[in-house]
Amino acid sequence: MNPTASPRRDARRNHERLLVEARVLFGERGIDAPLDELATRAGVGAGTVYRHFPTRDALIRELYDTAVGDLHDFAPEIVGAETGWRAIELWLERLGAWVAESPYLPAVMRRVAELDPDYKPGAEFADTMDGIVARAKAEGALREDVTAVDLGVLVDMLGSIGQYGGAYLPYWRRQLTVVLDGLRARPDLTPLPGAGQSFDAFHDMSHAKGPKSAPSVIE
Numbered sequence: 001m002n003p004t005a006s007p008r009r010d011a012r013r014n015h016e017r018l019l020v021e022a023r024v025l026f027g028e029r030g031i032d033a034p035l036d037e038l039a040t041r042a043g044v045g046a047g048t049v050y051r052h053f054p055t056r057d058a059l060i061r062e063l064y065d066t067a068v069g070d071l072h073d074f075a076p077e078i079v080g081a082e083t084g085w086r087a088i089e090l091w092l093e094r095l096g097a098w099v100a101e102s103p104y105l106p107a108v109m110r111r112v113a114e115l116d117p118d119y120k121p122g123a124e125f126a127d128t129m130d131g132i133v134a135r136a137k138a139e140g141a142l143r144e145d146v147t148a149v150d151l152g153v154l155v156d157m158l159g160s161i162g163q164y165g166g167a168y169l170p171y172w173r174r175q176l177t178v179v180l181d182g183l184r185a186r187p188d189l190t191p192l193p194g195a196g197q198s199f200d201a202f203h204d205m206s207h208a209k210g211p212k213s214a215p216s217v218i219e
Contacts, residue, residue: 015052017042019066022059026104032112057115064112067105068121070098079128084136088183091132092154093176095203099159100172113207126199143185147196154179 010099021041025033035056039046053059074094081087099105112119129148136142158179161172 001113001158011052014042014044014048016053018044018049018059018063023061023104026063026107027102031056031104031107035059057111060108061115062113063104065121066100067108071095071122071125071207074098075125075128078132084132084134084139085141085143085184087132088136088142088151089180091129091151092158092179094177095155096158097169097172099155100162100169102159103162105159109207113204120203122203123199129199137185140185142183145192146183149197149199149202150192151183152202 016114018038020039025038025041035049036046039049042049053062078087078090078094080195081090126148129151133142133146133148133151137144158172158175161175
């Protein structure tokens with residue numbers, strides 16, 4: 001029997017518990033919430049928090065990287081959808097709900113952009129997003145003037161419902177349905193004004209959104 005196995009298991013358990021409780025705490029009070037409170041919620045000592053996350057920024061950075069991992073988890077279902085339009089539906093549904101249920105994410109994105117402006121793992125999804133849009137347009141299902149960045153903005157808009165807390169989450173599909181109907185190709189559409197924003201500009205903007213005084217969540 002390996003005498004180090006149990007302590008390692010306990011350490012992994014504590015690490016995961018801290019991440020879970022950090023999401024809840026930061027969602028409620030912002031990413032500058034006291035880490036002593038995080039320790040209390042996780043049922044560990046303050047020293048345990050700092051052993052796993054030497055600085056607040058280290059915790060925020062891991063929350064950010066975990067969020068990028070979530071995007072990788074969503075990708076196979078969305079890309080593998082039976083039609084391009086179904087991929088669009090899943091994109092907005094899965095990611096919109098994910099952001100709405102994770103109100104700490106915008107602040108985390110903002111903090112990481114401040115700490116490391118050149119760190120842009122989300123850029124790896126740009127070609128995938130463009131491919132989904134092209135597929136839906138080729139089917140004649142998605143309006144021709146919509147871009148992948150437009151869909152990214154719509155995810156943010158749907159996700160902003162999370163600011164109301166959990167009380168509105170059962171109703172957010174009303175807004176999702178309105179958005180999806182507005183994306184469908186049909187002959188009587190009002191053309192979208194101007195050209196769409198580039199992916200790089202949108203990425204930088206989305207990681208800087210919100211008032212500078214607002215609490216941040218991911219590093």
